[in-house]
Amino acid sequence: xxxxxxxxxxxxxxxxxxxxxxxxxxxxxxxxxxxxxxxxxxxxxxxxxxxxxxxxxxxxxxxxxxxxxxxxxxxxxxxxxxxxxxxxxxxxxxxxxxxxxxxxxxxxxxxxxxxxxxxxxxxxxxxxxxxxxxxxxxxxxxxxxxxxxxxxxxxxxxxxxxxxxxxxxxxxxxxxxxxxxxxxxxxxxxxxxxxxxxxxxxxxxxxxxxxxxxxxxxxxxxxxxxxxxxxxxxxxxxxxxxxxxxxxxxxxxxxxxxxxxxxxxxxxxxxxxxxxxxxxxxxxxxxxxxxxxxxxxxxxxxxxxxxxxxxxxxxxxxxxxxxxxxxxxxxxxxxxxxxxxxxxxxxxxxxxxxxxxxxxxxxxxxxxxxxxxxxxxxxxxxxxxxxxxxxxxxxxxxxxxxxxxxxxxxxxxxxxxxxxxxxxxxxxxxxxxxxxxxxxxxxxxxxxxxxxxxxxxxxxxxxxxxxxxxxxxxxxxxxxx
Numbered sequence: 001x002x003x004x005x006x007x008x009x010x011x012x013x014x015x016x017x018x019x020x021x022x023x024x025x026x027x028x029x030x031x032x033x034x035x036x037x038x039x040x041x042x043x044x045x046x047x048x049x050x051x052x053x054x055x056x057x058x059x060x061x062x063x064x065x066x067x068x069x070x071x072x073x074x075x076x077x078x079x080x081x082x083x084x085x086x087x088x089x090x091x092x093x094x095x096x097x098x099x100x101x102x103x104x105x106x107x108x109x110x111x112x113x114x115x116x117x118x119x120x121x122x123x124x125x126x127x128x129x130x131x132x133x134x135x136x137x138x139x140x141x142x143x144x145x146x147x148x149x150x151x152x153x154x155x156x157x158x159x160x161x162x163x164x165x166x167x168x169x170x171x172x173x174x175x176x177x178x179x180x181x182x183x184x185x186x187x188x189x190x191x192x193x194x195x196x197x198x199x200x201x202x203x204x205x206x207x208x209x210x211x212x213x214x215x216x217x218x219x220x221x222x223x224x225x226x227x228x229x230x231x232x233x234x235x236x237x238x239x240x241x242x243x244x245x246x247x248x249x250x251x252x253x254x255x256x257x258x259x260x261x262x263x264x265x266x267x268x269x270x271x272x273x274x275x276x277x278x279x280x281x282x283x284x285x286x287x288x289x290x291x292x293x294x295x296x297x298x299x300x301x302x303x304x305x306x307x308x309x310x311x312x313x314x315x316x317x318x319x320x321x322x323x324x325x326x327x328x329x330x331x332x333x334x335x336x337x338x339x340x341x342x343x344x345x346x347x348x349x350x351x352x353x354x355x356x357x358x359x360x361x362x363x364x365x366x367x368x369x370x371x372x373x374x375x376x377x378x379x380x381x382x383x384x385x386x387x388x389x390x391x392x393x394x395x396x397x398x399x400x401x402x403x404x405x406x407x408x409x410x411x412x413x414x415x416x417x418x419x420x421x422x423x424x425x426x427x428x429x430x431x432x433x434x435x436x437x438x439x440x441x442x443x444x445x446x447x448x449x450x451x452x453x454x455x456x457x458x459x460x461x462x463x464x465x466x467x468x469x470x471x472x473x474x475x476x477x478x479x480x481x
Contacts, residue, residue, distance in 0.1 A: 006186045013182040017174050025167055032159035037129060041117040044131035044149045047075060048115070051082065052133050055147055065094045075149065085132060085146040098123070106146055110134045116146075119153050127153040192219045196226055203230060251292075254285035292434070309354045309445055311470050316349030316383035316397045323362040323381060327370070335375040338366070341382040348385050351397045352469040357442045358399075364435035365401040365462050372405035372460065379403045386465065396448070400463035407454040416452035416462070439464060446470045 051071050055064075064084070071082045081100060084092040089106045091099035100122045107116065114134040122128045130150040192215040199211055210227045213220045261278035264270035270278040320340040331338035343349055362381070369379045380402045387395050408416060417440040439462070440450040448466040455461050 006190045009186045009189065010182055013178060013185075017178055021167060021170060021174065024170060025163055028166060029159050029163050032162050033155045036155035036158040036162075037119070037153065040129045040151065040153070040155060041131055044080065044129060044151060045115045045117060045133070047078070047080060048131050048133045048147060048149045051075075051149070052113075052135065052147060055135060068094055078151070080149050080151045081128075083148050083150070085148055087145040089145075091148070100124070100150070101128075104130060104132055104148055106132055106134065109138055111137050120150075122150065129153045129155070188215050189219060191215070192223055196223065199226065199230070203233065251289070254288050257285045258282050309357065309470055311352040311446075312355055314351055314353055314355060314358060316351065316385075316399060317343050319358055319362060319399070320381045320383055323359075323366060326363070327366050331370060331379065334370055334373075336370055336373050337378045338370075339378070339380050341380055343383055344385075347383075349383050349397050350468075351466055353446055353466055354442075354470075357445070358466075361439050361442050361464055362399065362401070364439050365399075365464070368435055368462065369401050369403040369405070369460075373403045374405070377404050396465060396467040398463055398465050400461055402455065402459060402461040404459040407458055407460045408452065413452050413454060417450055436462070 051074075054067065054071065068082060068084065075082060083100065084094065085104060085106065086092050089103050091101060091104070093099050101120050104118075104120060105116075107114070110116065112134055116132045116134075117130065119127050119129050128150040129152075130148050132146045132148040134146045136145055192211070195211055210230070211223050213223045213227070215223070258281075261270065261282050265275060265278050317340075324338055324340045327338055366379065366381070373379060382400050382402070384398050384400075385395070386398055417436045436450070436452075443450045443464045443466065446466050447470055448464060451463045451465070453461050453463075
């Protein structure tokens, strides 16, 4: 098969045209041959009428042999042969020249003047058309029953000549009308595909304007999907650029601190208590870098897809109690009261999820809250069940962490889960800016979602809605900005 689609379309059109012409030609040939054969038989029947009158007149004299010779001479110029048939349908040999055909069937019940037509293979090996006119009725006595006129059957050749003339016109019409149609059809398909090919080649090098959605339905769908992919890729590049800028910012501060204190230790500037402060600062910044790398690795693992999630039966209330136990000492050291609120009576807080992922979600939420509240503040953990409110909804649980800190700045609630977002320095602490982004990625990996809101009179609540069992989205969730 040719490589180019336009060539394949042209060949397909030519093939369809050839099949159409052949089918039309075969049908026309059968019809034309029948018409020519009917015309030849009608002409033989008409020619036989005056000959019949002559034979009836000759019957009075009985000189059939000389009359037959005379009749043959009359029609010889038209390529017609005249013979007489006996009552059994066999040719009567009056001239001694042999019979042209052994037998021509005649209906025994045919009456005088009845014409029987058809074709038969004669002694010369060719098909002849014949018209046999009955001279005597079924009860008449005599040697001759009918006169038969025959001629070589040329209906096939005549039909073929007519067909050739007709097909030349058909082919010309098909070519004149079909070539522009094939050209327009090919362009309607290959044009958008060529644009797609050029755009695909340009896609790695820069942004692209959306391609026009035109052509057949399949091509339009392909173009629409390409436009969506190109837009997503452009947005992903923008997010990557922002992420790299944020990474440079997050790396520059600890590296500057580490480099400065390292130089002070190396040249002896920092001694005694200053040396201890320098060592402690270097350790803290190194730990900060280690957390940043660890959380970047966690984000990368989330890209592995559904295989990264290993669900097991969990209980929301139990997960909250374990979280309070884990973070109790850190909260007490910061003079913050950490409490797990009791669940509603009869609430079903059981769900299936990856235990390590849920522990990571709660750890990041609690860590964010502890960094936000001041000494003497409060952090509350809560869990509640949610039921299906519609045919497409699923039951599940909501895990939330609420603090009485300053809350998010106005207009920044929707950005709480963006990578490296730090709308309020009071909520940043020594974090990496990736903790809440990881919370949302883990929630989406389970088929859930994360939400943030400010509460009155002050404070913030971060919640994660999780289905009763993991439901990975049909299409991958868009990367977090």
